[in-house]
Amino acid sequence: MRLLALGLILSLLASFVLAYEIEDQITYPAPSGETSVLRIISTADRPAFEPILTAFQAQNPGLTIHYTITGTSDVMQAIEAERAPFDLVISSAMDLQTKLANDGFAQPYRSAATDALPPWAKWRDQLFAFTMERAVLVLSTSDFPTLPATREGLIATLRNAPSQFRGRVGTYDIARSGFGYLMATQDSRHSDSFWRLAEVMGSLDARLYRSSGDMIRAVASGELALAYNVLGSYAATQISPSGDIRIVELSDHVNVMLRTALIPTWAQNPGSARAMIDFLTTLKTQPSITSASGLPPIDAGALSANPALRPVRLGPGLLVFLDRLKRDTFLRNWHSAVSRE
Amino acid sequence: MTGPVARGSIRRTLFLQLCAIAALLAVAFFFIVRSLAEGAAEQTQDDILAASATAIADSLRAEDGAVTLELPYSALSMLGTINEDRVFYRITVNGETLTGYDDLPLGDSAFATFNYRGDTVRRVQQSRVISTGGSAQQVTIAVAQTRRGMEAISGRITATATAVALAFFGVAAGLSLWAAHTALSPFQRMTQSVTRRGPTDLRPITSAMPQELVPLASAINGFMGRLGASLKRSEDFITEAAHRVRTPLATVRTQAEITHRKLQKPEHKQAIRSMIRAVDESSRSAGQMLDHAMVTLRTDSLDHAQLDLRDLVADTCERLAPTADLKDIRLTQSLPPGPVPYTGDRVLLQSALRNILDNAIKYSPADSTVSVDFAPGTPHRISFTDQGRGFNGTSLSDLTHRFSRGSNVDDIVGSGLGLTIADEVARAHGGALDISENTERTGACVSLLLA
Numbered sequence: 001m002r003l004l005a006l007g008l009i010l011s012l013l014a015s016f017v018l019a020y021e022i023e024d025q026i027t028y029p030a031p032s033g034e035t036s037v038l039r040i041i042s043t044a045d046r047p048a049f050e051p052i053l054t055a056f057q058a059q060n061p062g063l064t065i066h067y068t069i070t071g072t073s074d075v076m077q078a079i080e081a082e083r084a085p086f087d088l089v090i091s092s093a094m095d096l097q098t099k100l101a102n103d104g105f106a107q108p109y110r111s112a113a114t115d116a117l118p119p120w121a122k123w124r125d126q127l128f129a130f131t132m133e134r135a136v137l138v139l140s141t142s143d144f145p146t147l148p149a150t151r152e153g154l155i156a157t158l159r160n161a162p163s164q165f166r167g168r169v170g171t172y173d174i175a176r177s178g179f180g181y182l183m184a185t186q187d188s189r190h191s192d193s194f195w196r197l198a199e200v201m202g203s204l205d206a207r208l209y210r211s212s213g214d215m216i217r218a219v220a221s222g223e224l225a226l227a228y229n230v231l232g233s234y235a236a237t238q239i240s241p242s243g244d245i246r247i248v249e250l251s252d253h254v255n256v257m258l259r260t261a262l263i264p265t266w267a268q269n270p271g272s273a274r275a276m277i278d279f280l281t282t283l284k285t286q287p288s289i290t291s292a293s294g295l296p297p298i299d300a301g302a303l304s305a306n307p308a309l310r311p312v313r314l315g316p317g318l319l320v321f322l323d324r325l326k327r328d329t330f331l332r333n334w335h336s337a338v339s340r341e
Numbered sequence: 342m343t344g345p346v347a348r349g350s351i352r353r354t355l356f357l358q359l360c361a362i363a364a365l366l367a368v369a370f371f372f373i374v375r376s377l378a379e380g381a382a383e384q385t386q387d388d389i390l391a392a393s394a395t396a397i398a399d400s401l402r403a404e405d406g407a408v409t410l411e412l413p414y415s416a417l418s419m420l421g422t423i424n425e426d427r428v429f430y431r432i433t434v435n436g437e438t439l440t441g442y443d444d445l446p447l448g449d450s451a452f453a454t455f456n457y458r459g460d461t462v463r464r465v466q467q468s469r470v471i472s473t474g475g476s477a478q479q480v481t482i483a484v485a486q487t488r489r490g491m492e493a494i495s496g497r498i499t500a501t502a503t504a505v506a507l508a509f510f511g512v513a514a515g516l517s518l519w520a521a522h523t524a525l526s527p528f529q530r531m532t533q534s535v536t537r538r539g540p541t542d543l544r545p546i547t548s549a550m551p552q553e554l555v556p557l558a559s560a561i562n563g564f565m566g567r568l569g570a571s572l573k574r575s576e577d578f579i580t581e582a583a584h585r586v587r588t589p590l591a592t593v594r595t596q597a598e599i600t601h602r603k604l605q606k607p608e609h610k611q612a613i614r615s616m617i618r619a620v621d622e623s624s625r626s627a628g629q630m631l632d633h634a635m636v637t638l639r640t641d642s643l644d645h646a647q648l649d650l651r652d653l654v655a656d657t658c659e660r661l662a663p664t665a666d667l668k669d670i671r672l673t674q675s676l677p678p679g680p681v682p683y684t685g686d687r688v689l690l691q692s693a694l695r696n697i698l699d700n701a702i703k704y705s706p707a708d709s710t711v712s713v714d715f716a717p718g719t720p721h722r723i724s725f726t727d728q729g730r731g732f733n734g735t736s737l738s739d740l741t742h743r744f745s746r747g748s749n750v751d752d753i754v755g756s757g758l759g760l761t762i763a764d765e766v767a768r769a770h771g772g773a774l775d776i777s778e779n780t781e782r783t784g785a786c787v788s789l790l791l792a
Binding site for chain 2: 103317320323
């Protein structure tokens with residue numbers, strides 16, 4: 001009886017401590033005798049991050065890495081609400097990462113590597129971007145003999161052939177996907193055509209997805225003619241360039257999501273976390289790792305080469321779309337446009 | 342002679358005072374610039390915060406009987422454009438938090454600075470009344486931002502203000518030095534014009550000068566006038582005294598000698614001889630005292646004349662040759678072949694040489710030799726060596742003291758002033774008097790060293 005009660009208490013405690021959900025937890029033991037441990041909580045899945053972690057470990061052979069994979073809101077829960085013992089927080093949710101830094105959960109760090117970052121790729125010396133991931137169109141050439149160049153062009157094409165595209169346009173369910181919400185809000189900032197595109201997609205009974213992978217598979221199977229706001233880096237690893245599926249970057253603007261890292265103020269091993277940040281921000285110098293992981297590194301040159309690229313601006317502006325009322329209003333408007341009740 | 346005691350310096354005082362003023366101004370400048378700049382930076386931040394709060398207030402609206410808000414993107418993004426400060430906001434309706442950070446403190450004043458979430462923040466607060474379905478709702482909008490950007494600006498401005506203040510102080514200090522120097526240059530000019538004058542030039546100062554110096558120049562002129570008159574009186578007195586004392590004494594001596602010859606009784610002769618000795622002693626003392634007075638008078642204003650030292654020595658020997666002859670004393674001279682040019686006071690040097698040689702002859706026994714050796718060089722050394730009784734170990738400083746004489750000379754007429762005169766003349770010419778024993782036999786060697 002006593003044991004049972006103890007067990008109950010322990011499980012209650014455990015459920016309290018681990019209120020955030022863990023998708024996967026991988027431990028990379030130190031190759032040569034553990035001298036320190038680096039605990040990372042991240043939203044990047046294992047195939048994308050394992051090449052980076054093993055390369056980093058090769059440089060730091062005494063380091064054991066605990067790599068915890070979870071969703072963006074669970075990262076928020078783990079750090080903001082529970083102050084879970086992690087040394088490094090890696091997330092694709094720029095708005096939530098910004099909020100963590102803004103609310104004082106991140107410690108500042110400066111080094112030659114972070115100083116070399118372009119100004120738009122860091123904030124307060126607390127938040128460091130290390131990837132540039134573009135939101136792209138994925139479409140099948142059989143439905144699009146001529147590839148749309150702009151959102152206006154895309155709207156015109158869709159409007160001209162409603163029967164062809166009805167039920168065959170897909171995009172993120174922005175109420176469920178942080179990335180989808182971030183891209184939609186950024187779209188809404190950049191042009192009015194976003195809301196018209198939403199209306200058009202609504203009139204075509206657009207289908208909503210939770211992940212880029214599902215959308216790409218749907219386009220590949222012919223289920224969808226078009227997927228809007230797909231994670232470009234992910235699409236590039238999934239789609240063979242020879243097939244009839246194309247990745248299109250529109251020329252009016254391309255939202256660029258930056259994957260960011262921060263060190264919590266309570267990090268137990270900030271030294272290794274800093275080394276990891278230096279390693280991540282200089283990934284451009286290690287093409288073998290970036291090609292293995294499929295994560296495009298920060299490249300200031302790409303921005304000047306393609307003026308349509310718009311990296312999401314880190315800073316308090318991102319807090320606006322996290323505002324509860326703002327989010328409610330935005331989602332209501334979006335739903336009323338996209339979903340046909 | 343003791344000169345004026347330097348206590349403090351006008352130039353240094355002036356320089357330090359100007360520097361102190363410059364430092365004061367620099368510090369004042371620093372604080373004024375910094376407070377103005379910080380005020381401006383704070384005003385800028387306040388303006389942006391107020392603009393943000395206004396943007397939020399303008400997007401408030403009533404919907405379904407309740408206040409709602411669609412936070413404008415620009416309201417918060419504008420705060421992130423100029424710096425990377427943390428931003429907090431809170432909107433309350435009738436005291437209930439509508440959205441934002443519900444622990445952000447609200448207050449009574451529109452602007453406030455306080456600590457929030459581990460940082461100093463500046464908060465602006467605005468109130469609006471929104472009417473929803475007939476009832477008025479009191480809405481408060483608060484927007485806060487940390488001050489890192491402002492501190493960075495203020496740090497830059499402080500650094501600049503410091504640099505400018507330091508530069509200002511440096512330039513001002515340099516100018517102060519120059520000003521102090523310039524202000525005192527008339528003093529220097531006057532000093533030079535007085536110093537350049539010859540020893541007998543006591544004319545009044547008449548050159549143009551700043552009005553502040555006129556009283557000093559007038560005082561100097563008055564003083565020089567009195568000094569000139571005093572010198573004239575002294576010279577006249579010395580001449581007059583020499584004349585008045587020596588002439589009657591000579592008469593007395595001559596009469597005494599005549600009387601001595603006429604007298605038959607040895608005790609009377611003895612008395613007259615004593616009298617003659619006393620007269621000699623007085624005459625000599627008077628001469629030496631006058632010499633000494635003249636030396637004292639002239640050493641303060643030496644006459645720098647070009648003269649031939651060899652000629653001077655030879656002349657002195659010639660003048661005293663009769664005195665030496667009377668005692669059967671041989672006077673040997675060893676002089677350099679050519680003239681020895683020297684700059685000095687002829688009267689004083691003559692007096693010194695005469696007194697030393699006179700001494701040497703006086704203290705030499707009859708039928709002995711006094712040798713005069715002149716070794717030119719730096720310094721010139723003129724030695725007078727006699728075969729007398731020597732100084733018997735008495736030290737130079739004792740001998741050159743006024744009215745002091747050697748311990749073994751009671752039987753010889755003397756005032757004790759001879760070596761004092763020679764010593765003072767030597768010192769006035771930057772030289773010295775050297776006294777030693779004759780190295781070959783008993784006797785003294787007195788050397789006049791002239792630089």
